[in-house]
Amino acid sequence: MSQEEIIAEKKKAIFEGTLELVRENGFHGTPMSLVAKKAGVAAGTIYHYFESKDALIIALHGYLRSQMFKVMVESDDEQQDYKSRFFAFWKKHYQFYVQNPNALYFIEQFVNSPYYERCPEKENDRCQNIISNFVKTGIDDGTLKQMNLKLMSILVHSSVVTTAKIYLTKKVDIGDAELHQVAQLVWDGIKNH
Template sequence: MSQEEIIAEKKKAIFASTLELVRENGFHGTPMSLVAKKAGVAAGTIYHYFESKDALIIALYSYLRGKMAEEMLRDDDQTLDYQTRFFNLWKKHFHYFLRHTDVLYFFEQFVNSPYYERCPEKGNDRCQNIIATFLNEGMEKGFLKQMNGKLMSILVNSSVVTSAKIHLTGKVEITETELQQVAQYVWDGIRNNQGF
């Protein structure tokens, strides 16, 4: 294993430990010493990669958003019609959160914390940009209503997050049929009805 691979593995262990501890204890209840212990690395090792807990939390957010972006783009067949691609993207987003519940809850905490304001990638979030670009393309081609792209992106993302949280908390079990219905309601709300 190369030195780069060893470093990458240590960072992954630190990220995985941080993610789990934040879910259990929140940001304030997750000291670097506890992360080091859970990750099986020396406390000094963490500070070698991340100068502070703030830097670690922000780096974790960036890492997770990048991983999510990769998954969102995987298997996006651009030869399909726009509506089909919208449904595929929306449902893929939903299922991602079901498979990665710690990520969903981490994102929720992060965007509602002071960390988000200090995040250098706040305005250049690759994952959010994928959604925004896709929706802007839909508006440009006349498939979607004209609206502030950032606002539409937030509305679509919020519908996914809310649906996933409702399902995960057991308030409502969302079947595949119901998932399709929710995505359809979101689509019906943003699609351009003129000439379609």
């Protein structure tokens, strides 16, 4: 294994350990010593890669958003009509959260914390830009209602998050039919009639 692969594996272990601990204990209840133990690395190793807990949390957010970015870019087929692209995009986003529940809970805590305001990627978040650009395209070409772009983007994203949380907490059984119904409700609410 190369040195780069070893570093990548250690960082991944640190990120995964942090995700689990943040979900269980929140940001304040997740000290670096616990992260080191969970990740199976020495505490000094963490500080070799991240100068502080804040730096680790912000780097982890960037890592998760880049993972989401890959999923969203891979799922978009610009040859399809806008409605088909919307449904594929919405469902892929949902699947990412369902397959990565710790990421869902981490991101939700992150955007509602002071960390978000300190995040250097806040204005350049590729994931959020994909959502906003996709929605903007629909508004500009008349497919979607004329509405505040940021508000519509947040509403679309929050419908994905809420549906994933309902599924993960098993409050309601969500199969393919129900998932399509939710996406259809969102679509019906934003499409231009």
